[in-house]
Amino acid sequence: MSRLQKRMESLRHTRRKGLIPFITAGFPQPDWTVAAMHQLVASGADVIELGVPFSDPMADGPVIQQASEQAISQGVCLQDVLSMVATFRQQDNDTPVILMGYLNPVERFGHAEFVAAAAIAGVDGVLLVDSPVEESAELLKMLREQDMSQIFLVAPTTDEQRLARILEAASGFVYYVSLKGVTGAANLDTGELAEKMAVIRAHSSLPVAVGFGVADADSAQAVAQQADAVVIGSALVKAMAASQTRDELLSAIDAFLSPVRAALDTLT
C-alpha cells in the first residue's frame, strides 16, 4: 500500500476529515517552501498538494496565476519542485505529497524521466489538470509501476459514463471540483455537491476530496459534511502573499489553517 493509500485509510479508520492544503511551490520565496510544507503539517494537513508553476495555467484563477508567475520569475522549475519534495522527505516520511500542475513541464522533462525522478524525490501522486483520463494511459502505467497515484478531477458536468472511466483509472482519492469555474472562484453549491457525491459513492469506494471553492473554516466544514477530505488552495495562497519574512509566512499559514483544522475536527 502506498503512502497516500495508507494515509487515506487511516483517516477513514480514525474518522478524521482529511485536510489537503495547496500551495504553489516557490511562492512567495523558493527558499521558504520546504518550511511552509512542514508548517502545513504542523497546522493540521493530512496530505500536501504542491503546485508546479506553469506559464499558462488555464484552470486557475487570479491568485494562483499570480503565485505561479512570481515563482517562475524566480526561476522555479519542475526540477526545483522535486528537490523541495526530497528535502521535505528528510524530515517527514509520512505525509503524502501530490504534485499539481500542467502537462508541458512534464513533456519537457520527459514522461519516464519525470516519473523516475518523482519517485526518488518521494512524490506520492500527480494531478495534471490538462491531462484527462483519455490522454493519460501511458503516464498512468508508469506512475502505477512506481506505486504513485494519478489523481483525476471530477466536475459537476462529468456524466456517469465518463465518471466510471475516471474512477477506473483513479487511485488514492477522487478530486471533485465543487463548482463550474476556475480555482478560487466563489460560487460553491453544496446542494449540487450532495447529489454528485451520491453518484460518485455509488460507483466507487475511493475517498472523495472536494476543492475549487473552499475558502475558509465555514466552507470547509460545510463541504466536509459530505466529503472525506477538503482541498483548500487559493484562499491559503492569498493569505501567504503578504509575508515579508519566513517567520511571517509560517505564522500566516498557521493562522489560516488551524481554524480550518478545528472546524473539520468538530465533524468527527
Added chain:
Amino acid sequence: MNANEPLDYYQFPDEKGHFGEFGGVFASETLMHCLDELQQAYAWLKRDAGFQHELDHDLAHYVGRPSPLYHAQRLSEENQGAQIWLKREDLNHTGAHKINNTVGQILLAKAMGKNRVIAETGAGQHGVATATVAARLGLECVVYMGEVDIERQAINVYRMKLLGAEVRAVSSGSRTLKDALNEAMRDWVTHVDDTFYIIGTVAGPAPYPEMVRDFNAVIGREARRQFAATVGGLPDALVACVGGGSNAMGLFHAFLNDDNVRIFGVEAAGKGLHTGQHAASIQAGRVGVLHGNRTFVMDDDCGQITETHSISAGLDYPGVGPEHAWLHKTSRATYVGITDEEALQAFHTLTRSEGILPALESSHAVAFGLKLARSMSPDQHVIVNLSGRGDKDVHTIAALEGIDL
C-alpha cells in the same frame, strides 16, 4: 497502414481528435463535457443539409464569396519566375479569412441554443470577425485581448466596441494572444451553460482544429475549382502564412492528397531564427502541450511557454495547429521562415506592382511565394493565400519608417 501506400490525409483527425501523435483533448475535466457536446453538435450539423445551405448562403451573401483567384501578372513578370496567383481572402467582409470561420461557428452556437459568445484575439481580426457575426445575430459578445495587443491594435479595439462587443483586457502572463486564450478558457469553464467559445484558429482541444479547418476549407475548394477553370489541372505549389495556421489549413486542405502539388507553410522568422526572437514553432520549437492539444510549442527548458516575436500580431503565437505539426512530420508540407524585414519588403513590392496592400501576416506568404517562384519556370504556377488586407497595418508600417500619421 501500408508504408507503400500514399497516406490518405482525409482520415485525420481520428475520432479522438488526433493527427498522428498531435492534437487530442488536453483540457481540464471541467471542460470535457462542453467539448463532448460541441463535438456531437458539430458532427451532426456538418452532415445536415439545412445547416450547410444556411452556411453557403451566408458565405455567398454576407462574406462575399467566392473570393477571386487573381493572376498577379505584373508581379510575376517582374519577379521572373513562375506565375503567381493570389487567393483574395482580403476581399472578404471584414477584410480577412477569419470571417469564414466565425460565420460557421456562430450558426453552430445558435443551433446549440447559446446566447453568449466569447473569443480571444491577438491582432484583433478574429475579434472583429466574431463581434461582426454576433452583432448580426444579436448575441452578447465578449472578446479577450492582451493588454499589449490592445495598445498596438487600437483601431480594431474600437471596431469591436462599435459592433457592440465588450473587449476585456488581459493582464496576466505575457499579456498577448496566448494569455487571451487562457482567459477565454477560464470564462468558458465558468459559463459553460450559456456560452459558446469561438476559437479563431486551428488550435485548441478537439474538435476545434478540425472544425476551424473545415470552415476555412472553402478557400482551397474554390481555389482548386478556379484554377482548373482558368488554367486547367492543378497548381504546382501552394503558399500560406502560419501562425496558428487557419488560413493555411483552409487553402491546403483541398490539395492534401495531390502529391504533385507542393505545399509550403510560412512561419514568422521575426528578427531571424538564430536570434530567438521569432514565432517559428515548427522550425524552432519542440513537441509539447499547449491550449488543449499536443503540437510544436516554443518553450524554455523548464517547459514554460516563451514569448514570441513577429512584426505581425497575427503570427505572434507560441504554438501551431496540430494538423500542421502532422503535415510537417509526414513531410507532406514544408515549413519555412520569413523575417520581419523580408515581409516588409514583400508588402511594398505587392503594393507597388499590383495595387494590393497585403496584411503583414499575408506579406510573409507573399515574400516566400516570390522566392519560390524565382526558382521555378514561367510555365509553372504558385497560389499564394492573401489571407488579409493591410489597411490595419498602415500605422505599424508608418511608425517603422519613422512617419508620424
